Structures are given as C-alpha cells and as structure tokens.
Amino acid sequence: xxxxxxxxxxxxxxxxxxxxxxxxxxxxxxxxxxxxxxxxxxxxxxxxxxxxxxxxxxxxxxxxxxxxxxxxxxxxxxxxxxxxxxxxxxxxxxxxxxxxxxxxxxxxxxxxxxxxxxxxxxxxxxxxxxxxxxxxxxxxxxxxxxxxxxxxxxxxxxxxxxxxxxxxxxxxxxxxxxxxxxxxxxxxxxxxxxxxxxxxxxxxxxxxxxxxxxxxxxxxxxxxxxxxxxxxxxxxxxxxxxxxxxxxxxxxxxxxxxxxxxxxxxxxxxxxxxxxxxxxxxxxxxxxxxxxxxxx
Numbered sequence: 001x002x003x004x005x006x007x008x009x010x011x012x013x014x015x016x017x018x019x020x021x022x023x024x025x026x027x028x029x030x031x032x033x034x035x036x037x038x039x040x041x042x043x044x045x046x047x048x049x050x051x052x053x054x055x056x057x058x059x060x061x062x063x064x065x066x067x068x069x070x071x072x073x074x075x076x077x078x079x080x081x082x083x084x085x086x087x088x089x090x091x092x093x094x095x096x097x098x099x100x101x102x103x104x105x106x107x108x109x110x111x112x113x114x115x116x117x118x119x120x121x122x123x124x125x126x127x128x129x130x131x132x133x134x135x136x137x138x139x140x141x142x143x144x145x146x147x148x149x150x151x152x153x154x155x156x157x158x159x160x161x162x163x164x165x166x167x168x169x170x171x172x173x174x175x176x177x178x179x180x181x182x183x184x185x186x187x188x189x190x191x192x193x194x195x196x197x198x199x200x201x202x203x204x205x206x207x208x209x210x211x212x213x214x215x216x217x218x219x220x221x222x223x224x225x226x227x228x229x230x231x232x233x234x235x236x237x238x239x240x241x242x243x244x245x246x247x248x249x250x251x252x253x254x255x256x257x258x259x260x261x262x263x264x265x266x267x268x269x270x271x272x273x274x275x276x277x278x279x280x281x282x283x284x285x286x287x288x289x290x291x292x293x294x295x296x
Contacts, residue, residue, distance in 0.1 A: 071134035073103075073295055074127060075110040078120065078210045080253060081280065082140035085288035086110045097130055103295055110139075113210060114251040116187050117164070120210035124217040135172070136218050136225040139291045141232035141283040142183065142206040143240065145199055152282040153231045154290055155206045157183035160227060162212035169215040172224045174294040181205030183227065185212035189242055196236050207235055228290045232276070232283035239276060 077083040083099065086092065087110060092099035098111035109131060113123035127133065142155050158179040159168045163186035173179055184204045190196065199207075211227050218225035233239045247258050263269065 071132045072100075072107040072109050073135045073137065074131065074133045075108060075291060076120075076124065076127070076136055076138050076210075076214055077110065077112050077140050078115050079140065079248070080112055082284050082287070083110050083112050085285045086139065086291070089288060089292060097127070103292060106295060108295070112251070113214070115248065116209050116250060117162075117185065117213035118187075119250060120213040121217055124214045128217065128221050128223060133223055135295075136214065136223055137174075137291050137294065138211050138214050138225065138227040138229070139287050140208070140210075140229050141280055141287065142208045142229035144206055144231045144234045145184075145196055145204050145236070147234050147236050149205075149231050149234060151231055151233070151279040152286050154286060155181075155183060155227075155229045155231060157181055157205065157227060159183070160185060160211045160215050161204070162216070163188070167212070167216075169212065169219060171215065172226045174226050174228060174290075176228065176290050176294055183208055183211055183229070185209060189240075189245055190235060191241065193236060206231065226294070228287055228294065230283035230287040230290070232280045239272065244276070 075083070075086055077086070087099050090101045090103065090108065090110075092101040092108075092110055095109070098109050100107070100109045102108060111123065111127055113120045124136070127136075144153070154176065156174060156177055156179045157171065159170055159182045161168050161182050161184050163184050168182075171179075182202065182204045184199055184207050186207065187209060190199075190207065206229065208229060211229075215225055215227075243262060247255055247262060249255050
C-alpha cells in the first residue's frame with residue numbers, strides 16, 4: 001500500500017491506492033483547508049485525534065495479579081473515545097492495567113476492551129484475573145432502536161440480551177433512574193427495518209456490541225456489574241452503515257487510512273460525519289458523567 005500520511009496535515013497530497021487499476025486519489029490543499037474545521041470536530045469526537053494510548057487490554061497481558069490496597073471499581077469501555085471523558089473528569093493516570101484514580105475514597109480503574117463480544121469477553125477475563133474488582137460498570141455509547149430517541153439519552157436497561165444465543169442477564173441497578181427495556185448485544189450490523197421492528201416488539205430499546213459479553217464473565221465470577229450507556233445514533237435512520245463501522249480498528253482506535261479513503265469516495269459525507277461525531281461526543285460525556293454519579 002502507498003504511504004498514507006495523517007490527514008491532519010492538509011498540505012500533504014495523499015496517494016491512497018496501491019492498486020494500479022484504481023485511480024490515484026489526490027486531495028488538494030484547498031479542499032483540506034475547506035474541510036479543516038469540520039474534520040477537526042470529527043477528529044476530536046470520533047477518536048481520530050490523539051488517543052488515550054494503547055488499549056488497556058494490551059496492558060493486562062502477561063502480568064501478575066495487581067495488588068491494590070482494596071477492591072476496585074472498574075469502568076469498562078469498548079473504545080478510547082468512551083474512556084476519554086472518564087480519564088479527564090477523574091484525572092486518571094496511566095497504569096499497566098489501564099487508567100487508575102479515585103472517586104472520593106473509592107479506587108477506580110478504567111480500561112478499554114476493543115469492539116465486539118470476543119474482545120470484550122477476553123479483556124474482562126484478563127481484567128478480573130489481574131485486579132480484585134468489587135463492581136464492573138460498562139460505560140459508553142449505544143444505538144437507539146427508535147428513530148425518535150433523542151441523541152444523548154441515557155440507557156439503563158432492565159435486561160441485557162446476547163443476540164447470539166438469546167440469553168438474558170440482569171445488571172445491578174444504578175442510582176440514576178428506573179431501569180427500562182432491553183439492551184441487545186450483537187456483533188452484527190443490523191440494518192434491516194424488519195429486524196428493528198421485531199426487536200422493538202421484544203422490548204429492545206438499544207443496541208451495542210460488548211455488554212452481554214462483559215456481563216457473562218462477571219456473572220461467572222460472581223462480580224456485580226452494571227451498564228450505563230447513552231444514545232449516539234439511531235439504527236433505523238441510516239446514519240451508520242458498514243463503511244462507517246470500518247472507520248475504526250477492532251480495538252477501537254481510528255483507522256486513518258480508512259477515514260481518508262472514505263472521504264475521497266464520499267467528499268460530501270463530511271456533514272454526516274460531523275453529526276455522528278457530535279452525537280458520539282455528547283453520548284460519551286453523558287455516559288461518563290452518569291457513571292461517576294452512580295459511584296460517588
């Protein structure tokens with residue numbers, strides 16, 4: 001593949017194609033600067049800017065059980081952008097396991113698992129092997145199943161359903177409001193309106209890709225768990241598709257080359273990305289604030 005430079009440097013002309021049958025994509029300095037402000041918003045909100053470092057699950061590999069002076073509360077996030085508001089608000093510091101700090105007298109740690117059930121399951125196993133955790137709280141964004149759900153709405157599900165086998169798990173209630181509806185965890189990108197209608201009929205209010213996997217590990221270990229997510233997009237409005245999902249690596253880090261190629265193919269997509277970015281930023285901040293309130 002040709003050398004791809006970070007699109008944040010707009011004076012660089014990028015060549016994105018290594019396939020001779022594909023026309024070379026060259027973006028002018030003028031176009032980059034015209035998009036500059038919007039792209040900075042996307043960069044900041046979708047995790048395309050400086051990240052919080054390597055995924056926390058990488059830090060859990062090959063280490064002995066970490067000894068804190070007491071059991072800790074663990075915030076589990078799928079992506080760096082979901083962890084970022086927690087890190088900033090709590091002034092967490094990087095450790096070998098993730099980011100650690102305190103809420104009052106309570107020791108907390110925040111980790112990133114990566115996206116999808118397999119990575120979430122494996123990372124939670126490593127976390128509980130490494131730390132004496134008293135409570136796990138899954139924090140992050142979720143997709144609404146209803147088109148009229150406001151962006152930023154908190155989701156406190158009564159049940160979490162694993163879409164792969166239909167198993168249901170009940171989270172520990174949070175002091176944030178009444179639990180309502182079901183959260184559906186799946187690795188599939190559900191775009192069929194008929195599927196959405198069926199899920200709504202079953203009482204599903206939101207979709208995610210990790211919570212059921214985290215819950216399974218916690219239940220097997222006897223560790224209480226909760227989930228607080230916020231709506232960043234709506235499954236039925238067409239704002240998220242396979243190409244959008246492909247703009248991130250499986251571990252949640254931004255795929256810069258994919259972002260650049262996407263913008264070459266869809267130069268008019270910047271407003272769409274900006275809307276998604278703002279929705280994601282709002283959702284991550286509201287979920288983080290709620291999670292902190294829940295344990296304060």
